[in-house]
Amino acid sequence: MVCAVLEMSNDLTIQTTWGSISIKTEQGKVLSCTLPRLDTDPDIPFSVTQYESDEISGFVEAALTGKTNPVPTLELIQGSDFQRRVWDAISEIPVGETCTYHQLAENIGQPSAVRAVSNACGKNPALLFIPCHRIKRSDGGLGGFSAGLAWKRLLLAAEHS
């Protein structure tokens, strides 16, 4: 018989037409979430083709398709104090709203550390759960996204409605 503690550590996978999303969890909390890197926009339309009916997978499916759902709790992984402050600040951005790298820097009390803030955004270990897709440049540009801008556009479009 498998030890119950071992079963609490788990890898979830969600299949989409743009590739599979993988989530690491432990005791029901999210450790990380990675999306397949898309260097160019896919030709095919996006859709979710398979996901499990647990809370975490359900959240991801909802985030990708524009439904609202409470964010499951994160178990924040390793990162410097600075990175955690940035990621916490990102998590406070409400659904459907955006802010700039500059505003984020101000929110953590280091208005001149904008460059470092954007760098921390790029290290986001839990895409979708830490909504770094809601951050844009102050000149209106999209900024970047570690898994590819196609994802960022998809997510912003999904929650704009």
Added chain:
DNA sequence: TGCATATGAGCAT
């Protein structure tokens, strides 16, 4: 050390 980052403001061409 030096360099590159998902930035941005200021200042000189």
Added chain:
DNA sequence: ATGCTCATATGCA
């Protein structure tokens, strides 16, 4: 408009 320079955190050569 275009191109520096500086500010900050972090990792890599």
